[in-house]
Amino acid sequence: MTTINSVKVHDVRFPTAAAGDGSDSINKGDYSATYVELTTDGPHTGTGFTFTNGRGNEITCAAVRALAHHVEGKNLGELFDVNALRSLTADVQLRWLGPEKGVIQMATGAILNAVWDLRAKVEGKPMWQLLAELPTAELVAAIDFRHIDDALTPEDAAAILDKGRVGLEDRLAQLRSDGFPSYTTSVGWLGYPDDKVRALTREAYAQGWRAMKMKVGGPIEDDVRRARIIRDEIGPDALLMMDANQIWGVGESIDNMARLAEFDPYWIEEPTHPDDILGHARIQQAVAPIRVATGEVAANRVIFKQLLQADAIRVMQIDSCRVAGVPEVLAELLLAAKFGVPVCPHSGGVGLCELVQHLAIFDYLRVGTSLDGRMVEYVDHLHEHFTDPVRTRNGRYLVPEAPGYSSDLKAESIAEYSFPDGPVWQ
Amino acid sequence: MTTINSVKVHDVRFPTAAAGDGSDSINKGDYSATYVELTTDGPHTGTGFTFTNGRGNEITCAAVRALAHHVEGKNLGELFDVNALRSLTADVQLRWLGPEKGVIQMATGAILNAVWDLRAKVEGKPMWQLLAELPTAELVAAIDFRHIDDALTPEDAAAILDKGRVGLEDRLAQLRSDGFPSYTTSVGWLGYPDDKVRALTREAYAQGWRAMKMKVGGPIEDDVRRARIIRDEIGPDALLMMDANQIWGVGESIDNMARLAEFDPYWIEEPTHPDDILGHARIQQAVAPIRVATGEVAANRVIFKQLLQADAIRVMQIDSCRVAGVPEVLAELLLAAKFGVPVCPHSGGVGLCELVQHLAIFDYLRVGTSLDGRMVEYVDHLHEHFTDPVRTRNGRYLVPEAPGYSSDLKAESIAEYSFPDGPVWQ
Structure with missing residues (x-):
């Protein structure tokens, strides 16, 4: 079992604005990453990030630090069901800053991407393969159906994923x-x-x-x-x-x-x-x-x-x-x-x-x-x-x-x- | 003319969680304020805040600092039309963190509430009176109709506000x-x-x-x-x-x-x-x-x-x-x-x-x-x-x-x- 020792976050920014790369009708930015590293007691480091547009990347970095305790010290195996997801998205204090949107959701994404990256590295598989080979029940258990079950139920999801095995x-x-x-x-x-x-x-x-x-x-x-x-x-x-x-x-x-x-x-x-x-x-x-x-x-x-x-x-x-x-x-x-x-x-x-x-x-x-x-x-x-x-x-x-x-x-x-x-x- | 010299932000938190005050099905927080003070070259200080639920208040404080340059050094009179509003909400880099939602919008609210508070103090009126006495054209000019004009046009707004003078x-x-x-x-x-x-x-x-x-x-x-x-x-x-x-x-x-x-x-x-x-x-x-x-x-x-x-x-x-x-x-x-x-x-x-x-x-x-x-x-x-x-x-x-x-x-x-x-x- 791999344990996550710490969540490190880096504010990484590339000076793209000056060249006009990525300019459009509302954005003109320095492409940036709120870049997360999960250090562990094993040989692997999980990495994940959220993309931002330059100024403000320090804000998503701050949000990663605020959420880090939800994964620090945890065994990797505990972090893939809906309760682990909700420990971040429904944090009783931080949820107020969204809910489930903007800075706080982007920071959640950076952390959970790193958690999943770590698992893929531990299993020695590229992410697409990790996901494609997971049992239907495990994929379904990772999803938060709250607030979408009027459109997609766990049973619907399982049927799609089971059918997807064919071919x-x-x-x-x-x-x-x-x-x-x-x-x-x-x-x-x-x-x-x-x-x-x-x-x-x-x-x-x-x-x-x-x-x-x-x-x-x-x-x-x-x-x-x-x-x-x-x-x-x-x-x-x-x-x-x-x-x-x-x-x-x-x-x-x-x-x-x-x-x-x-x-x-x-x-x-x-x-x-x-x-x-x-x-x-x-x-x-x-x-x-x-x-x-x-x-x-x-x-x-x-x-x-x-x-x-x-x-x-x-x-x-x-x-x-x-x-x-x-x-x-x-x-x-x-x-x-x-x-x-x-x-x-x-x-x-x-x-x-x-x-x-x-x-x-x-x-x-x-x-x-x-x-x-x-x-x-x-x-x-x-x-x-x-x-x-x-x-x-x-x-x-x-x-x-x-x-x-x-x-x-x-x-x-x-x-x-x-x-x-x-x-x-x- | 009043000039805004600086935007100060305070991370103020009241330890309410322990008493169960404010607890509900998803929140259990320490009631907090991301509290903004606008210092000026005049006798008044503008104040405004956004409310948060405890942890994470430092994130909205960081967002206030990221947005502060949009009002620092400005004459107060420049800050009440839609272009001033959009300088914050459509910042070409920070907008990516929303757009217009969550942390970045809350921080915008804290700053603009302070700007409007400052104006009310300068004019010696409580906010309700400042707003109630403003000419219709000034109120309409403060509003961003982009993305709502399929439901409310400037003409609609003016008609409502003019009618509101009666009685x-x-x-x-x-x-x-x-x-x-x-x-x-x-x-x-x-x-x-x-x-x-x-x-x-x-x-x-x-x-x-x-x-x-x-x-x-x-x-x-x-x-x-x-x-x-x-x-x-x-x-x-x-x-x-x-x-x-x-x-x-x-x-x-x-x-x-x-x-x-x-x-x-x-x-x-x-x-x-x-x-x-x-x-x-x-x-x-x-x-x-x-x-x-x-x-x-x-x-x-x-x-x-x-x-x-x-x-x-x-x-x-x-x-x-x-x-x-x-x-x-x-x-x-x-x-x-x-x-x-x-x-x-x-x-x-x-x-x-x-x-x-x-x-x-x-x-x-x-x-x-x-x-x-x-x-x-x-x-x-x-x-x-x-x-x-x-x-x-x-x-x-x-x-x-x-x-x-x-x-x-x-x-x-x-x-x-x-x-x-x-x-x-x-």
Whole structure:
């Protein structure tokens, strides 16, 4: 039995804002990680993180410290059922700061991702394999069904997971041969001038990408002009996704998508406020057959539940570390499967690609069991800081094989980019 | 012109958990304040706070420090339009930690409450009067209509506020004579034994209270027994409200209220997860004519908008410092008026009574313009630490008359209860 001795947290920040990388209609940040290390009495260190956008990373670090006592001193084996999850999410004092949303939920995610990473390392399996091989009862026991059981019961979840065993080996062989489909967001950040957008689009197409995402939400004429550039470059058959990063109102979303429809967008992502279930539902009705996609900042499983119940999204974008880590993502994947909506994980940032590839593969192997409409976002930033970085070929993710959640930052990167004392910040 | 020199923040905690005060089905806390002081170049200090439940108060304090630069060095006059509000709520890096929810929104509330308190002090008016006398255009300019304009436009808001001028003096005279209706939550905390519940209920009734709230969400037989005690004591005519503090699922809420209906509850508060718009709507349809009430942890105006659009609540409970302070509360009061739903503010904690009395009075004077179904929660805790504490008579709040938002803590209370260095924590 492995025991967790301590929870260490590092405030790691990469100075990306100056280059315009990752800029969109509402964010312009220094990609950062609230990076957790679980030291143990064994040979392994569990690592996990939540992604933040620069300033404020010290706040999520403080939240990790406030929650640390829920796992410190515990045997690893005690930390995988719903009671362990609730000891963090329903802490009788800290819950007030959410509940189950924002800083406190992100910190919970960082810790629980590290707990699950530790288990995967102890068992010598990559995260997708750990999850795919777990008995149905263990997966179900890890999920908090409170507040979602009007949409997904433990029995529903068990039925999906049992069914997912059929054909699993074939799906895995296919993934190992072909990789997992993905799309790139590196071509159309709002901070990039038109020439750079055209050059990056051409380059990405040449590299094999057939699905690309652009940011919208600037002046509509600019969005139209940039959409035309990208559609010109990629031709009529490749997929073009658009992402408004929440900037529009409900009516505005509908009006602007009427303007942008001529470029045949595959989805409109985050058209409006992420809490607005009813607004997304109205937009989805109005813009169909264009799909509404959202979820990267959806606070928790209760928001996803409602987006699905209201037919407000036709693409569900989970995030690996905004919610309460692996166990809450399990609930979200199962909700999506129950409602028949494809999951296309949010990625980018720091290390999100590294994490979500495991979730997408597990989803395909055991939950959603289809690649139809499934793509993992890919952004070509900051992979060099990870010991087990994502690998892509022809616009597809290759299956990661190292034990764990691919979440280990290199020690020298932690040292170099630690805020405020690392050399890069001096 | 007053200039804000600095933002100071104090981590103030009162050791209430040990006594069971404030205990309910999910919270057991040390009532705390993330207490902000704005020092200026003039004679006044602006004060504001957000309420937290003990551990984690250092996290909201860190968030205040992260946001402080948005008001430090600014002239007070610049801080009351929507651009000033958005400089905090749409900070291009910090917004990622919400958006507009949880820790970062609560810290925004603490700062903006202090900004508005400062203005009220400069103008020599209690907050309710400052708000009630502001020109319609100034109130409208303070509100962020982004993401709510599908339910409330600036024109809608202006019409409500203009209409609210009619009869305002009469309503004020009536309040000064009779006070504002309230109800008490001090009788039925879950941590109290039956004898204490009975004794406190009897005492409250004798003091003139005719509306009382009990906590539910323990074992249902316990809830039934405690409801019977209270209903026995107060007779059939007084109002009995119930508060589940989010513990139930959707179906469970409906089932449990079927059991509790025999005690004629006036409302069921927070039956389920506060993010669950669709769940509240289903519960409201099922339990009517019992009203569903919620809002004390509703993250922002977008959640309130949807609760109203979905007919999910028939009592709206605003909170004074969970959202982005006075300007976001203005939006919420106007949304409630637009949909014809009465506002009964959440209170209790540290200083919430002190703040919400101003909001309720302003609502009556200028927005909702009715007392029908309106009550402010009253909890008899911790008022002694404020320089301008609430005053009640026969179960009604008396109109506060001192300049400001009644948010000043006594200097000796700050010193005594500062965490972790104050004497009470040593």
